[in-house]
């Protein structure tokens with residue numbers, strides 16, 4: 001029987017086990033040295049002054065919106081095609097997520113439509129670099145008034161660069177995820193990157209019940225427990241140290257896929273001068289549903305791209321979004337991992353070729 005090809009295969013092994021053993025030996029399973037070490041490596045990789053690790057990418061988004069003090073009456077622009085956490089973080093703070101359509105080819109938000117959606121209540125844009133493709137940041141900056149805050153949902157964009165600047169350093173804050181389908185994984189985990197010390201302090205307080213790290217044990221405003229344990233931070237450290245290698249491996253696999261598929265389906269890429277983060281390799285084709293079913297029957301773990309939010313009960317009746325409809329109907333995420341072989345890419349491409 002042919003081997004299953006997993007959707008994702010986290011690249012973790014002996015080095016990560018050793019790092020976890022160090023945590024066990026230290027006796028500090030949370031709030032120990034590994035937290036700070038991971039945060040320093042992240043800030044360095046993103047080129048920001050600070051990074052604050054939290055328990056998931058969703059927690060990062062939630063705390064970023066909380067740290068901005070957004071709530072009822074405020075509007076935050078989010079793409080109509082994204083992982084629901086982007087909009088959920090806004091709505092859970094009592095603010096309104098205003099959906100804006102995406103460019104169906106790049107999957108990223110349509111910037112001209114962002115400009116149209118800005119109104120008197122617009123406080124921020126949660127701008128997603130979907131699947132690791134950097135969003136056209138300068139265009140976004142010029143499309144919105146200066147008082148509208150730009151926050152990156154860079155959940156899948158660690159390592160990606162926009163015109164040489166790392167994703168995570170483009171917005172006032174950047175929100176990262178370390179879920180197992182991401183380039184660096186802690187199983188579950190996330191981070192907020194920023195150059196603003198006050199925001200970093202606010203995120204540190206909010207992830208820890210509202211208690212200031214070196215404060216007087218007072219709680220000025222209620223917080224959560226969104227801390228990331230040292231065990232999980234330890235897993236990330238060896239991966240951060242070989243981030244360039246991990247990215248190069250993902251670029252190699254993406255190249256193999258593109259060679260085999262670019263004449264068959266719409267293949268993903270970054271804009272000229274940018275570096276794709278390759279969180280996922282997502283192609284587009286008309287017969288997506290048939291292809292998805294057939295690939296799975298052959299033991300190839302393909303998946304849909306992500307969600308069209310306005311198809312979900314919680315986000316219905318917020319307008320029509322033909323770009324998101326098209327992306328949702330046509331996107332197919334192929335198995336993708338640093339350790340994929342050319343033979344595996346051949347198998348996936350051959351299976352897909354029947355549906356074009």
Ligand SMILES: Cc1ncc(COP(=O)(O)O)c(C=O)c1O
Pocket residue numbers: 056057058059082083085086128130153155156176177178179188189190
């Ligand atoms: C664009 C986007 N935002 C947010 C998240 C949420 O991250 P997490 O799963 O770490 O909570 C994801 C996760 O896949 C994502 O793809």
